[in-house]
Amino acid sequence: MLSIYIELKVILAYYRMDLIKFNNFFYRYKGNQDYALNDINITIPDNKFILLAGETGSGKTSLIRCLNGLIPQFYPGYYKGSVEIGGVDTTSISIANLSTTTGIVFQNPENQLIAMNVEHEIAFGLENLGIDREVITERINQSVMLTEIEHLLHKTPYELSGGEQQRVALASILALEPKILVLDEPTGLLDPSVAKKILLLLQKIQEEKGMTILISEHRMDLVLPLVDEIILMKNGKVIAHDTKEHIINSKRFIDLNISHPIMFSLFSDLRKEGIEIKKLPTSIPEALELLKDFIRV
Numbered sequence: 001m002l003s004i005y006i007e008l009k010v011i012l013a014y015y016r017m018d019l020i021k022f023n024n025f026f027y028r029y030k031g032n033q034d035y036a037l038n039d040i041n042i043t044i045p046d047n048k049f050i051l052l053a054g055e056t057g058s059g060k061t062s063l064i065r066c067l068n069g070l071i072p073q074f075y076p077g078y079y080k081g082s083v084e085i086g087g088v089d090t091t092s093i094s095i096a097n098l099s100t101t102t103g104i105v106f107q108n109p110e111n112q113l114i115a116m117n118v119e120h121e122i123a124f125g126l127e128n129l130g131i132d133r134e135v136i137t138e139r140i141n142q143s144v145m146l147t148e149i150e151h152l153l154h155k156t157p158y159e160l161s162g163g164e165q166q167r168v169a170l171a172s173i174l175a176l177e178p179k180i181l182v183l184d185e186p187t188g189l190l191d192p193s194v195a196k197k198i199l200l201l202l203q204k205i206q207e208e209k210g211m212t213i214l215i216s217e218h219r220m221d222l223v224l225p226l227v228d229e230i231i232l233m234k235n236g237k238v239i240a241h242d243t244k245e246h247i248i249n250s251k252r253f254i255d256l257n258i259s260h261p262i263m264f265s266l267f268s269d270l271r272k273e274g275i276e277i278k279k280l281p282t283s284i285p286e287a288l289e290l291l292k293d294f295i296r297v
């Protein structure tokens with residue numbers, strides 16, 4: 001009874017609150033001296049594609065673990081401050097309940113896939129929620145269409161390639177109709193062409209579903225053209241959160257020890273040589289546009 005009440009509260013709260021809000025949130029893992037998350041204050045709005053970027057160990061995965069309550073409910077440790085989803089403190093809702101509002105896909109989908117075949121895999125989360133059979137069938141059909149995995153429905157998860165497994169993990173999460181889709185290095189184990197397909201699929205999902213997507217991703221060249229906003233992390237702190245245009249033209253982004261897109265690095269080096277570059281490009285079309293200023297016909 002209580003869980004039904006809280007779920008309703010979360011849904012209602014969406015209509016008047018920011019989606020996610022961290023309020024002076026600090027967290028350190030049990031046995032660690034340092035804060036993995038150090039005074040986080042961010043607000044994540046609805047219907048945006050947001051990149052979480054930062055050097056290794058900067059706290060991206062830890063921040064993501066807060067979004068479905070794994071921190072602090074599953075990972076014991078010390079915390080202070082709060083994380084709210086739709087205006088509700090995440091410590092007042094179970095991880096199972098939160099996972100229907102915040103769907104998380106991790107780097108290695110193999111660990112997330114447990115059922116005998118793909119169709120059962122997608123149905124599993126819905127059945128656990130006690131959803132009607134007809135609704136389950138409809139949700140499966142929708143998410144299968146969106147992720148383009150019709151041909152995989154009767155395969156076992158172990159017969160699938162890494163990219164196919166990632167699509168199935170995505171379909172299972174989308175079937176729960178979360179408000180927020182969170183992906184932690186979803187293409188880390190995939191080759192570049194498959195990674196590109198997965199990232200373009202996310203763009204399609206965002207456009208069709210109008211949901212918020214938060215992604216931690218090292219492949220800057222592939223992900224930057226897709227995102228609206230960037231959250232930059234360093235040593236457990238959020239050091240900047242702004243529109244993509246503002247962040248990529250900031251010194252903080254340039255100085256960060258991450259793999260910048262090739263076009264970006266090229267023009268950034270030209271700027272260092274004293275050449276006037278209006279703004280730094282993140283894709284080949286943007287770079288071509290900038291080059292027009294230098295080419296005289």
Ligand SMILES: Nc1ncnc2c1ncn2[C@@H]1O[C@H](COP(=O)(O)OP(=O)(O)OP(=O)(O)O)[C@@H](O)[C@H]1O
Pocket residue numbers: 029030032036054055056057058059060061062063075
């Ligand atoms: N389960 C855990 N137990 C103890 N310490 C942890 C745990 N997970 C992460 N940490 C520590 O918390 C800090 C932040 O780690 P986190 O995994 O959040 O970084 P990250 O930005 O995701 O790094 P990467 O880019 O390598 O994935 C690191 O110092 C890490 O060692």
Ligand SMILES: [Mg+2]
Pocket residue numbers: 060061062184
């Ligand atoms: Mg990580």
